[in-house]
Amino acid sequence: AQKVTQAQTEISVVEKEDVTLDCVYETRDTTYYLFWYKQPPSGELVFLIRRNSFDEQNEISGRYSWNFQKSTSSFNFTITASQVVDSAVYFCALSEAGGAGSYQLTFGKGTKLSVIP
Amino acid sequence: DAGITQSPRHKVTETGTPVTLRCHQTENHRYMYWYRQDPGHGLRLIHYSYGVKDTDKGEVSDGYSVSRSKTEDFLLTLESATSSQTSVYFCAIRGPGDNSPLHFGNGTRLTVT
Numbered sequence: 001a002q003k004v005t006q007a008q009t010e011i012s013v014v015e016k017e018d019v020t021l022d023c024v025y026e027t028r029d030t031t032y033y034l035f036w037y038k039q040p041p042s043g044e045l046v047f048l049i050r051r052n053s054f055d056e057q058n059e060i061s062g063r064y065s066w067n068f069q070k071s072t073s074s075f076n077f078t079i080t081a082s083q084v085v086d087s088a089v090y091f092c093a094l095s096e097a098g099g100a101g102s103y104q105l106t107f108g109k110g111t112k113l114s115v116i117p
Numbered sequence: 118d119a120g121i122t123q124s125p126r127h128k129v130t131e132t133g134t135p136v137t138l139r140c141h142q143t144e145n146h147r148y149m150y151w152y153r154q155d156p157g158h159g160l161r162l163i164h165y166s167y168g169v170k171d172t173d174k175g176e177v178s179d180g181y182s183v184s185r186s187k188t189e190d191f192l193l194t195l196e197s198a199t200s201s202q203t204s205v206y207f208c209a210i211r212g213p214g215d216n217s218p219l220h221f222g223n224g225t226r227l228t229v230t
Contacts, residue, residue, distance in 0.1 A: 033216055045160075045207060045221040052216055091159060103211075104150065104175060105219055109159040 002027045002096050006108035013082050014116050021077040021111045023092030029053075033095040034068065034075045035105065040088040051075060082115045089113070120144050121222035123208050129228045136195040138225050140208030142188075148211040149191040150219060151175075151183065153204040160207065166191055198229045 003026040013019045025034065036048040049059060051068050059066045063080045079086050089112045093105040120143030130136050140149060151163040152175075162175030164183040172183050180202060184192045195202055205226050209219040 031215075035218060037221075043205070044223050045209075047218045047220060050216055050218050093160075103215070104162050104165060105160075107152075107159040107161070109157060 002029075002094050002106045004092050004094050004106055004108035006090075006092055006111050008111045009109070010112045010114070012114045012116060015084060016081050018078060018080050019082055019113065021079075021090050021092075021113065023075045023077065023108060025073050025075065025092070025094045027094060027096070029096070033103075035093040035095070036066065036075075036077050037091045037093065037107075038088045039091065039110070045091075048077075079113075082113075084115050084117050087113060087115045121208060121210055121220065123206075123222040123225050125225060126223065127226045127228075129230060130198050131230055132199060133197050136198050136227065136229075138193045138206055138208075138227070140191045140193070140222060142191075142210045144210055144212065145188060146210040146212050147188075149185065150209040150211070151181075151191065151193045152207045152209065152221075153177065154207060154224070155204050163193065163206075195227075198227075200229050203227060203229045 005024045032053045034051045038046045038048055049066055056068050065078045067076045089110045091110045092108045095103040096106055122141045124139045148167055150165040152160040154160045161177045163177055163181050164175055166172045166185045169185055182194045205224045207224045208222040211217050211219050
């Protein structure tokens with residue numbers, strides 16, 4: 001069975017600090033996809049990034065960066081120079097093949113990030 | 118924004134009553150999903166659909182049924198609501214391609230009293 005572990009339940013940082021959100025996954029599949037989603041206080045789920053298992057290149061998007069390491073089964077998310085608007089719950093997710101070409105996402109329990117002004 | 122609409126946005130119902138939540142998409146995507154979100158559990162898959170009249174169970178399907186008679190609509194039914202089904206329910210759609218992400222609706226907050 002697939003599993004995603006986000007060990008950090010809640011993190012608080014002061015604005016402009018860097019913060020890393022950890023994600024560790026378990027899967028027997030050789031092909032899989034990893035995702036990060038953001039859920040701000042308003043409640044919607046916002047897609048941030050997708051990574052496939054064959055691409056271990058790190059990715060940077062503005063203040064956000066992601067570090068994918070197959071050797072440690074981790075897909076960590078770093079926010080540089082955090083801002084109050086980054087306050088949200090962040091979910092890491094792992095794809096799992098389903099019927100007829102579908103896949104489902106298995107989510108971690110989320111990390112609540114609070115950025116204090 | 119992906120064209121997904123969930124209705125109702127909020128609902129309060131009594132134990133034992135049937136409840137149907139609706140998810141409507143305008144993207145003509147094949148794959149649709151229902152998740153529930155509960156504190157301490159993250160999001161868990163209830164049911165998903167890979168086409169009209171093609172559905173399958175997810176991790177927490179007990180007490181729920183679904184139907185998809187049209188590409189654009191995916192209905193989630195609680196046949197006899199229980200307090201343990203108090204939750205926030207999210208519908209999601211996925212476009213073509215193995216690596217397409219799921220895009221979520223804004224959620225339905227259901228309270229069973």
